[in-house]
Amino acid sequence: MEKPDDLKKEIRELKARLGESEQTLNAIRSGEVDALVVSGSRGDQVFTLKGAEMPYRILVEEMNQGALLITPDGTILYANTRFAVLSKMPLEQVIGSSWQQFFPRENLPQLEASLKASGALSPGEELRLQATDGSLCPVHLSLRTMSASGLEGFSVIVTDLTERKQSENALRKTSAELLEKNEALEAFSTTISHDMRAPLRSMEGFVQILLGDYGDKLEPQAKSYLDRIAMSAKRLDHLIADVLAYSKLSCDQNEVATLDLDKIVRDMVEIYPNLREADIEIVASSARVRGLEVPLGQCISNLLGNAIKFVPTGVTPHVKVWTEPINGQSRLWVADNGIGISPNDQERIFDIFSRLHSNAAYEGTGLGLSLVKKAVEKMGGRVGVESELGQGSRFWIELQSAQ
Ligand code: ADP
Numbered sequence: 001m002e003k004p005d006d007l008k009k010e011i012r013e014l015k016a017r018l019g020e021s022e023q024t025l026n027a028i029r030s031g032e033v034d035a036l037v038v039s040g041s042r043g044d045q046v047f048t049l050k051g052a053e054m055p056y057r058i059l060v061e062e063m064n065q066g067a068l069l070i071t072p073d074g075t076i077l078y079a080n081t082r083f084a085v086l087s088k089m090p091l092e093q094v095i096g097s098s099w100q101q102f103f104p105r106e107n108l109p110q111l112e113a114s115l116k117a118s119g120a121l122s123p124g125e126e127l128r129l130q131a132t133d134g135s136l137c138p139v140h141l142s143l144r145t146m147s148a149s150g151l152e153g154f155s156v157i158v159t160d161l162t163e164r165k166q167s168e169n170a171l172r173k174t175s176a177e178l179l180e181k182n183e184a185l186e187a188f189s190t191t192i193s194h195d196m197r198a199p200l201r202s203m204e205g206f207v208q209i210l211l212g213d214y215g216d217k218l219e220p221q222a223k224s225y226l227d228r229i230a231m232s233a234k235r236l237d238h239l240i241a242d243v244l245a246y247s248k249l250s251c252d253q254n255e256v257a258t259l260d261l262d263k264i265v266r267d268m269v270e271i272y273p274n275l276r277e278a279d280i281e282i283v284a285s286s287a288r289v290r291g292l293e294v295p296l297g298q299c300i301s302n303l304l305g306n307a308i309k310f311v312p313t314g315v316t317p318h319v320k321v322w323t324e325p326i327n328g329q330s331r332l333w334v335a336d337n338g339i340g341i342s343p344n345d346q347e348r349i350f351d352i353f354s355r356l357h358s359n360a361a362y363e364g365t366g367l368g369l370s371l372v373k374k375a376v377e378k379m380g381g382r383v384g385v386e387s388e389l390g391q392g393s394r395f396w397i398e399l400q401s402a403q
Contacts, residue, residue, distance in 0.1 A: 066129075066139075066158030069146065072115060074099045077153065086139075086160060088131040099156070104130050114143055115154065129158065137162050186247040193244045197237065204233040235363070242367035246352075249295055249374055256379065258402040259296060261287045261332055265321050268301040275301070278308045283322035287330040288402040295375035296399075299383075300332070302368040303395050307336035309362055310393075329381070330401045335394040341387040350383070372397070 060067045066083030070076050076099050084091040087102050100108055107127045128136040138161040146155045207230045215223060262285050269275045269282070289296075308317040320335045341349060341356070348354050350373040353366040376383045376397050387393035 068156040071153045190247045193240045239365045242365045246371050259291050280319045285323040287323040289330045289399040290402050291379040291399050299372040299375050303334040310338040329398045331396050331398045333396050337392045340389045340391045342389045
């Protein structure tokens with residue numbers, strides 16, 4: 001038999017607890033508090049959310065991403081409408097269910113691990129959300145531990161990646177098609193250019209034979225016509241050689257190597273007779289860069305060739321080449337005392353076939369600088385120029401330093 005005093009004490013405690021429960025119930029009824037009863041192995045558990053958080057809930061409801069609040073074992077305490085739409089399950093059924101059921105079996109270890117590691121799901125990790133009709137949609141989850149209003153668990157933001165993936169795939173497909181077309185076009189131009197060289201060579205050859213064997217029997221006018229044919233053939237041959245070099249740049253899959261800039265400059269000067277005879281000052285450097293050997297040689301010989309070509313009549317070209325380190329890159333400068341380039345023209349001279357002068361003034365094909373740009377960009381570098389009309393030009397190539 002319990003003593004009357006003990007009974008009285010127990011009745012007082014029970015009344016106090018009843019009072020508290022009534023207050024909670026009234027708060028739930030008046031909408032001040034949201035409550036959820038989850039029945040599980042640990043008996044019934046009541047979770048409440050305070051009405052003061054209503055503005056945030058409105059925002060969450062309007063979001064284009066799914067939002068969940070889950071307990072540490074994955075029971076969903078709250079879900080927004082977007083999540084219900086994504087999972088194709090009525091919102092009332094989503095709440096109280098286990099979040100694991102919305103993911104295919106192969107994703108479960110990742111989910112378990114992320115909950116165990118308190119929400120550390122690597123950024124960008126892609127999972128798949130399984131809707132009630134079995135359809136799967138790619139999602140990204142962002143998990144955060146949460147401890148508020150007596151709730152311990154996680155907030156989860158579910159981002160639907162379907163549209164992003166569709167546009168990524170479309171983009172990938174288009175660029176693959178473009179690449180394929182471009183390669184076909186370049187292979188075509190390589191073949192055409194290559195095949196055009198043979199008849200051109202025979203044209204040049206026959207002109208030389210005519211001039212050699214019959215030169216003394218020809219009228220001066222006829223001889224001058226033959227000279228012009230030979231000159232045009234030579235010009236066309238240069239053009240074809242440049243087109244070939246340009247298209248080969250895309251086709252050749254050269255290996256990136258560590259290159260000695262100084263050596264390449266000296267080799268180019270040595271190889272080309274027009275450069276060997278010119279006044280080219282090379283400031284010694286030990287710069288080493290990451291690049292493609294043959295294309296880099298072409299770039300340097302094109303810049304040096306232009307530097308000695310574009311000078312006013314009567315001026316002896318003087319060229320200076322040096323290297324400087326700049327933000328982990330090596331910049332090679334080629335400076336000349338030539339005619340210079342107006343700032344308005346400095347961008348377009350790197351475009352294919354873009355020339356500022358007629359062939360009568362300065363011979364050329366308009367392919368040299370576009371080849372330099374294409375090759376340098378293929379090596380992950382940059383190219384540029386500093387100049388003013390009549391002030392000489394300073395072209396530069398910047399490549400990743402190998403030091
Ligand atoms: P090309 O030398 O065959 O004409 P490029 O593509 O090498 O073609 O150069 C494009 C144009 O840029 C040239 O026609 C010329 O007008 C201008 N240019 C290039 N280099 C220089 C330079 N060092 N000085 C002045 N103008 C230049």
